Amino acid sequence: MNEEFELSEREIDIIRLVATGASNKEIAQKLVISPNTVKVHLRNIFGKLNVVSRTEATMVAIRMGWVDSPKNENSPVESIASKIDLNEFPVTQIGMSRNRRRWIGALVIFFLLLIIGNIYFFIFFNKNQTNNPTDSLPLQNSQRWQKLTPMSVGLKTMAAVRYEQLFYIIGGETNDGISDSVLIYDINQNSWKEGAKKPNAASNIQAAIIGEKIFVPGGINETGIVLKSLEVYDPREDQWEFKADLPNEISRYALVSFEGKIYLFGGWDGQTYRQEVYVYDPSIDSWDLFSKMPQGRADFAATVVGGRIHVFGGRNEEGILDSHDVFVPQRQMDGENPWSSSSPLPQKRFGFSVNVLADMVYIAGGENENQRNLPVIQFLPPKDEWLEIDQPIIPIGNFPAMIPYETRLYIMGGEVNSEVTSTNQVFQAIYTILVPVVR
Numbered sequence: 001m002n003e004e005f006e007l008s009e010r011e012i013d014i015i016r017l018v019a020t021g022a023s024n025k026e027i028a029q030k031l032v033i034s035p036n037t038v039k040v041h042l043r044n045i046f047g048k049l050n051v052v053s054r055t056e057a058t059m060v061a062i063r064m065g066w067v068d069s070p071k072n073e074n075s076p077v078e079s080i081a082s083k084i085d086l087n088e089f090p091v092t093q094i095g096m097s098r099n100r101r102r103w104i105g106a107l108v109i110f111f112l113l114l115i116i117g118n119i120y121f122f123i124f125f126n127k128n129q130t131n132n133p134t135d136s137l138p139l140q141n142s143q144r145w146q147k148l149t150p151m152s153v154g155l156k157t158m159a160a161v162r163y164e165q166l167f168y169i170i171g172g173e174t175n176d177g178i179s180d181s182v183l184i185y186d187i188n189q190n191s192w193k194e195g196a197k198k199p200n201a202a203s204n205i206q207a208a209i210i211g212e213k214i215f216v217p218g219g220i221n222e223t224g225i226v227l228k229s230l231e232v233y234d235p236r237e238d239q240w241e242f243k244a245d246l247p248n249e250i251s252r253y254a255l256v257s258f259e260g261k262i263y264l265f266g267g268w269d270g271q272t273y274r275q276e277v278y279v280y281d282p283s284i285d286s287w288d289l290f291s292k293m294p295q296g297r298a299d300f301a302a303t304v305v306g307g308r309i310h311v312f313g314g315r316n317e318e319g320i321l322d323s324h325d326v327f328v329p330q331r332q333m334d335g336e337n338p339w340s341s342s343s344p345l346p347q348k349r350f351g352f353s354v355n356v357l358a359d360m361v362y363i364a365g366g367e368n369e370n371q372r373n374l375p376v377i378q379f380l381p382p383k384d385e386w387l388e389i390d391q392p393i394i395p396i397g398n399f400p401a402m403i404p405y406e407t408r409l410y411i412m413g414g415e416v417n418s419e420v421t422s423t424n425q426v427f428q429a430i431y432t433i434l435v436p437v438v439r
Helices: 009-019 024-031 035-049 054-064 078-079 098-127 329-333
Strands: 146-149 161-165 166-170 182-186 191-192 207-208 212-219 229-235 241-243 252-260 261-268 273-281 286-292 301-303 308-312 322-329 338-342 348-355 362-367 375-380 385-389 401-405 408-412 424-428
Touching: 009 024, 009 035, 009 054, 035 054, 161 207, 161 212, 161 401, 166 212, 166 408, 182 229, 207 252, 207 261, 212 261, 252 301, 252 308, 286 329, 301 348, 301 362, 308 348, 348 401, 348 408, 362 401, 362 408
Parallel strands: none
Antiparallel strands: 146 424, 161 166, 166 182, 182 191, 207 212, 212 229, 229 241, 252 261, 261 273, 273 286, 301 308, 308 322, 322 338, 348 362, 362 375, 375 385, 401 408, 408 424
């Protein structure tokens, strides 16, 4: 199974130990290698798995079957119920009263019935909604939004990524012009600081992270010129370097990292909407033309979910799009058509941000010819349908940044009523239910 990610047997051994919570030193002792060697292996593993943390690497290992998982994916009820681990109840079989056993059994059954009831209510609720998602979407009403410390300056069309427990907001456009700043947000401290400035100020950019490096291609500079440079930021050293130029000038593109490579879709070269799909291989520092999209577009977004790249919306010479295309790179390599269509956006939309949390796609920001401040929406891949979620107190506007972390979505900046904002707000997308332990 490790051929998909091309991990060596040594790397498989390391990822299994990582899944147990072992430190680098403990891994080194068990495998009789140095801690520095462990660090090198982990850096390679992160790059190959397209992850930036031990937790994400462990989740991939579980999904690939390298590490045993207590999760049963046969049914939604069993999947949720499996999280209630009876081994967490520190009760010995010998000497435990029959009444206590019955009490524990009743408690478990109660929580299972509660979960089952919620699942059936959710299914029944969805079935009774209108069949036209454009006119009316099911609402998930709750007070889940919270204001956080704003950025030091209003920004839009900036690049944004997470590395460890820090967010990196790079470049973009302010009310005064094009930015070369690197703003760093500390999740735990709810505070901002600045990093080394980007070599070329640029807006209309995106970023991808591979192997602990942040890659930022192209963009538009302060004089309106479209760039073709690839600038790479090292968050550990707070330093920038240049890598291989793009084949042509490009901005307003969509960018994802997938299986250790960077995929750049479409964009604007200063004159035309592009439909090429370029792939950058960091191991050889080279760009290659890989495929073409069904149509050229700009001001759109893409994300990876379920081993596929989903491409949403945007605009071109024909107008604003509601398309939702799915790209499978392996099919392109096999000589097949790599593109297919999925459920379109509920509204035509451009200038938005997209990301994935718990295998669900979220889209925030954007506008169309009829509406500004479009609602935040959620896409459920297994059901191929869209939902409208609880909306923020502060409007998001166009070209914001959105970054997921744990159970939350952080949304920063954007343009509202022709004013670039510095807002920073968080949405609690997932709640965790704690089951009491009987001692």
